Amino acid sequence: MRVPDLREAGDIAGSRELSRRSVPTTYVPMKNAIYYSLAAAFAEEKGAGCIIGGHNADDRRLFEDTSEEFFGSLQKALTAGSPRLRRNGLKILRPLKDLGKAEVVALAAGIGVPLELTWSCHRAGAEHCWRCDGCRRRVEAFAAAGVEDPLKSKKV
Numbered sequence: 001m002r003v004p005d006l007r008e009a010g011d012i013a014g015s016r017e018l019s020r021r022s023v024p025t026t027y028v029p030m031k032n033a034i035y036y037s038l039a040a041a042f043a044e045e046k047g048a049g050c051i052i053g054g055h056n057a058d059d060r061r062l063f064e065d066t067s068e069e070f071f072g073s074l075q076k077a078l079t080a081g082s083p084r085l086r087r088n089g090l091k092i093l094r095p096l097k098d099l100g101k102a103e104v105v106a107l108a109a110g111i112g113v114p115l116e117l118t119w120s121c122h123r124a125g126a127e128h129c130w131r132c133d134g135c136r137r138r139v140e141a142f143a144a145a146g147v148e149d150p151l152k153s154k155k156v
């Protein structure tokens, strides 16, 4: 399935007129509504009863489309539009929602997640750029967690 060409907000970013909070430059308009709708289509097709997202508490602070209100409303909308999702009791689960990014890194390292396979960069490419907001936040989180980033240590 091809996903539409989504881009960061550009002129929406930083506007307080559209949001109670300032919008980070990395905000992609309606990204989570689109991705979770695609996940719901897949869940409906496969008969799944849940969609699991990896948003953390830092995301919720920055992006309104990771808020409790957003996911509660989205879950209601998705189940209202699909008898099969309603019958399966579709739930959107976010097990990391109360952990900060550094806590997520520490947890992942502690349970043996192959961190070299994770991706944080907001730019297209075969490797992380280490300059974008996603990369900067990754570096900060690994440092705060006291975990060596296997991707950073491979970079020379």
Ligand SMILES: [Zn+2]
Pocket: 120, 121, 122, 123, 128, 129, 130, 131, 132, 133, 134, 135
């Ligand atoms: Zn990057």
